Amino acid sequence: MHVIETSAATASVLEVLARVDDPEYPGVSIVDLGLVESVDVDGGRVTVGLIPTFLGCPALAIIRADVERALVDAGWPDASAEFLHSPVWTPERITDAGRVALGEGFTVAVQLGERSPPCPRCGVAAVRTTALFGSMRCRSVARCDACGEPLEVIR
């Protein structure tokens, strides 16, 4: 998981960001998904560096607007968010809490490394990919060979 150096000011910005949900997963924050790479506070000016799961993600403009609105509402009128070109996002950046929320809330598993992730339904690591792309570029379609559930996997 990615750790950001915190001062009192960056900590309070991170607290706000922890309440900004990813538009694809209501209830799962952008912090839990590992999208937040940097927070810079310079006087009253806040700059948040975000990294996209996939460069062509159609939700980027919405995420940026959601972040800026949340910060303005929290008393940082001079806040801006930008998408960085590096580092590259990987599923390892998703927090444990994020992984649980994706599994329980959306039946979405998270692929770490080469091995099968545990099935969010039955917990058995027997998830087999059936198509490289699901309804989003960051997800593949899979089937759990233990319980039979059709799944999507973030990779």
Added chain:
Amino acid sequence: MADFDEFVAGGGIVEPVDDVPHEYRDAVFRFIELHANSELMGGLTERDWIPRAPGLRRKMAVLAKTQDEIGHAHLLYMVAADMGVKSRSEMLEDLFAGRGRFHNVFHYQAVTWADQVAIAYLVDAGALISQQAVFKQCSYGPYRRILKRIIVEEGFHMRHGEEMLLIFAEGTDIQRTMFQAALDRWWWPTLHMFGPPSKPDDVLLRWRIKSETNDALRDKFVQKYATLLMGYGFVPPDPDLHRDAETGRWVTGEIDWEPLKATLANLGPDSARRIGGAAAHWNDTRWVREALETVAERPAA
């Protein structure tokens, strides 16, 4: 059967391993097959507009929407096939041979970009209203879990539609005329999409696949969208549409169900071209599936 009814009425969630009455299996299967076919046909239609969408941002949105819909179809065919009524290839064969069913709105042609805007603004919103009502109660576990993700993504399509509608609403006279013409074409098909009035003994209601009657969902749509459209200065093509003096609620004119019946028989205005196009696409991409299967069968080096 009485036990099963009680189980479902009490909020029970049915899983594929459970023993269910065959009437339940058939009814739920037909519903999911219709949904899967509609996502596939919708995705193929959407795809046609990728090169024609105005500007890179719109192209990205249409591209993402196409991917969403094909991805939804893929998952829904898996869930439907697991019910053991028809295999995935049987469902596709039926669809391409004109024996399958898919939503009425995909039996019409989108003539201009404004039609795509009307579809995104009205049809996607209507579909979302229906899907939310299914998700609220749905007794079939695998379908319910996939619907949760589908609904979030359909929400994006609706946002995209609202954004595009604003451009037309605040646009030039030509743009406003274009959207009004598209509204004239898509208003009634959208109202038809909710289905004919539900019968009191509708098994989909009894078994908690649907949570509200077709008429109730249609009314929900009309109340919201008649107000919004009129607010933008557009007029639904229904001379009898009016607000009830007492309740203040919108009341539509009488709905002609003949066009819906034609689409259900795959005899809508654009049915033959749509089905033929989908079948041709399936044949054209056969080599990709065969190549993938060959790779999958080859032992790892």
